[in-house]
Amino acid sequence: MNNKEFLAELSSRLNMNAKTTGQIMTALNEEITSHLEEEDSISIQGFGIFEVKKKLERVLVNPSTKQRMLVPPKMVVNFKVSNVLKDKIQDL
Amino acid sequence: MDKKLTIAELTEGLAQRKGMTKKETDLFVRSVFEIVEQYLVSDRLVKIKGFGTFKLVAVSNRESVNVNSGERILIAGHSKVTFTPDKALADQVNKPFADFETTIINDNVSTEDMERIDTPEPEIAEESxxxxxxxxxxxxxxxxxxxxxxxxxxxxxxxxxxxxxxxxxxxxxxxxxxxxxxxxxxxxxxxxxxxxxxxxxxxxxxxxxxxxxxxxxxxxxxxxxxxxxxxxxxxxxxxxxxxxxxxxxxxxxxxxxxxxxxxxxxxxxxxxxxxxxxxxxxxxxxxxxxxxxxxxxxxxxxxxxxxxxxxxxxxxxxxxxxxxxxxxxxxxxxxxxxxxxxxxxxxxxxxxxxxxxxxxxxxxxxxxxxxxxxxxxxxxxxxxxxxxxEQDLPQLEDGEYLIVGTDETYVVKRGDTMSKISKRKLRHTHLYKYIEIYNGISSRELEAGMEIKIPKLKKKEDKKSE
Incomplete structure (x- = not known):
């Protein structure tokens, strides 16, 4: 399911037109992004938790060339599936 | 910083942004995730622009080992959800570190110092x-x-x-x-x-x-x-x-x-x-x-x-x-x-x-x-x-094996871990506990040049061989 299909489904569910749905969805994305930017975690009940994790810098070795590289630290968004959803999709 | 937000805070923020009521935004946010869940099941993939992609990934059967007993068990295949953040989101979150790039380390640069920052420097012999x-x-x-x-x-x-x-x-x-x-x-x-x-x-x-x-x-x-x-x-x-x-x-x-x-x-x-x-x-x-x-x-x-x-x-x-x-x-x-x-x-x-x-x-x-x-x-x-x-032939209480003596001594090399040594000497990584207990050290204390004893293991009676 791509973004277009997703928005269509969303607008039909909420009885909104596609344009406003798109706008609200963008706003929601901005909202989530701004929270994650501040390293807050967002937990959606029955779905999962979005959280930001800090990955430390590390030395990576290219196995074929044996070249060593220093990978800088970074912040990544991590999604942890809730147990409810995990159980639901377990057998699929 | 480090707050744990729920849907409620999310809807509140969204309501402020768009001038909608909380009820409306709450419904909106909930339906978003409902749809994701629903179509994850049917399509196995849901892509939301500006946010990320949810994917259902199949995990095949795999063999593992029971940590306590050392027995082999089969973990059945299943599906799991993965989330890949959209590039826009990932970049935004990684903003503080955005300037860093992966750099190639020259051959003559030692990275050993990096791991040993916390040890005190004894070489300070100033007279001032x-x-x-x-x-x-x-x-x-x-x-x-x-x-x-x-x-x-x-x-x-x-x-x-x-x-x-x-x-x-x-x-x-x-x-x-x-x-x-x-x-x-x-x-x-x-x-x-x-x-x-x-x-x-x-x-x-x-x-x-x-x-x-x-x-x-x-x-x-x-x-x-x-x-x-x-x-x-x-x-x-x-x-x-x-x-x-x-x-x-x-x-x-x-x-x-x-x-x-x-x-x-x-x-x-x-x-x-x-x-x-x-x-x-x-x-x-x-x-x-x-x-x-x-x-x-x-x-x-x-x-x-x-x-x-x-x-x-x-x-x-x-x-x-x-x-x-x-x-x-x-x-x-x-x-x-x-x-x-x-x-x-x-x-x-x-x-x-x-x-x-x-x-x-x-x-x-x-x-x-x-x-x-x-x-x-x-x-x-x-x-x-x-x-x-005290530790004359210490034993792992709930283990499968008995320690009956020293098989050989082994000098730890650089990059060795307990499990590696265990894999090499005892044929299984999970048996490292025996080495730990036999030498009275924990895996964290392992250092290159250290001499450790590899225990000779004997199966406890009632269990069948591997």
Whole structure:
């Protein structure tokens, strides 16, 4: 399911037109992004938790060339599936 | 920062942004995730622009090993949800580190330092007072860690009580001497440079002591007033004479010095040790640099009891070799070490570190390395023996195997982990516990060059072979 299909489904569910749905969805994305930017975690009940994790810098070795590289630290968004959803999709 | 938000906060923020009611936005957000869930099941992939992609990934069957029993189990195949954040989101979150890039490390650059930042640097052998002060500060900082401080103080108390009567009568006088020494020795007799230096440190030390009294109240409260009051006590003269004769190793000196070390542990202001040693060093016309460095090492042994630091202290002390006044002190140190060990029989680790710290402290003051080393190595031997007796063929209680003896010894190489060694020597990574328990070390303590024993394992009876 791509973004277009997703928005269509969303607008039909909420009885909104596609344009406003798109706008609200963008706003929601901005909202989530701004929270994650501040390293807050967002937990959606029955779905999962979005959280930001800090990955430390590390030395990576290219196995074929044996070249060593220093990978800088970074912040990544991590999604942890809730147990409810995990159980639901377990057998699929 | 680090808040945990729920849907409620999300809808509130969204409502503010779009001027909608909370009810509307709540419905909106919920339906978003409902749709994701629903279409994840049917389409196995949901892509939301600006946010990310949810995907259902199949995990095939795999074999694993029960951590407790070591049995093989089969983990059935299943599906799991993965989320890949959209590039826009990922970039936004990673903004603080966005400027960094992966760089190629040149061949000659060593990355070993990166992992060992926290180990103390012993190579600071400055002679300038400022830097020495810095060292002292570090020392004092370490000493103020309340946990070790208190414990050390308590143990030191008991040691004082027990050593004092057994030693020569001088020891009773030695306690006040120890405390009054730094100030009194430094001020009237020693050359002017030493005076200023010692004074500066003294002031600092006092400040530190005061700060400490607040932190670790009970142990220190007795000692700080003492220190300040007894500064101008007549005991000072005694110490002077003793210092003058410091070159000849008389028993009194060493016996008075031992309580000194203990007294310092008791009161914990490590800077005092420095001043004291400075004063002493000058009195015995020694280079100042060495005693200044040593307090640092001392503190580490006192607070952490790291064997590494000990060896460093030893190395440093070997510089003092020239000034060695060999002999009687050896015997004394061994006695002390032995007594300290005896005293601390109940709280083993503390007392041991205490004893070691004591030894390390006595070292620089007496300016004698060999006996101290001997005493240390003796102590180590003792503790080793104890270990052997205790852990004579230790067993993993709920394990599958019995340890029946040593198969071989193995010298740890760089990059080895317990599981790697276990895989190589015992054929399975999960058997590393046996090595750990057999050698009495944890995998974290593993270091290159270490020699470990590989246990010979025998299956416990009722279970079938692998």
């Amino acid at each position: 007072p400022e830097e020495a002060v810095v060292v002292d500060e570090i020392a004092a900082d370490d000493a103020t860690t309340p946990a070790t401080g208190n414990v050390a103080a308590n143990v030191a108390d008991t040691i004082i009580e027990k050593t004092a009567p057994k030693e020569e009568p001088v020891t009773t006088a030695a306690e006040p001497i120890a405390e009054s020494q730094p100030e009194t020795v430094a001020e009237p007799e020693v050359k002017q440079e030493a005076e200023t230096e010692a004074e500066a440190k003294e002031a600092e030390a006092e400040a530190k002591v005061e700060a400490e009294t607040e932190e670790a109240a009970d142990a220190e409260s007795e000692n700080t007033p003492e220190e300040e009051q007894e500064v101008e006590m007549p005991a000072a003269t005694e110490t002077h004479t003793e210092d003058a004769t410091a070159a000849e190793p008389v028993q009194e000196i060493s016996s008075s010095e031992i309580p000194e070390a203990i007294a310092h542990q008791e009161s914990q202001p490590e800077p005092n040790v420095a001043t004291q040693e400075d004063a002493k060093a000058i009195a015995t016309s020694q280079p100042e640099a060495e005693p200044q460095v040593e307090p640092k090492a001392d503190v580490h042994t006192a607070s952490q009891a790291e064997p590494q630091v000990e060896t460093k202290a030893e190395v440093r002390n070997s510089n003092l070799w020239k000034y060695v006044s060999v002999g009687i002190i050896t015997v004394l140190l061994i006695i002390i070490a032995y007594m300290a060990g005896k005293n601390g029989a109940a709280p083993m680790p503390e007392s041991q570190s205490e004893a070691v710290a004591e030894v390390a402290k006595v070292e620089p003051q007496v300016t004698d390395t060999m006996p101290a080393k001997k005493a240390e190595s003796k102590k180590e031997n003792e503790s080793k023996k104890e270990k052997d007796v």
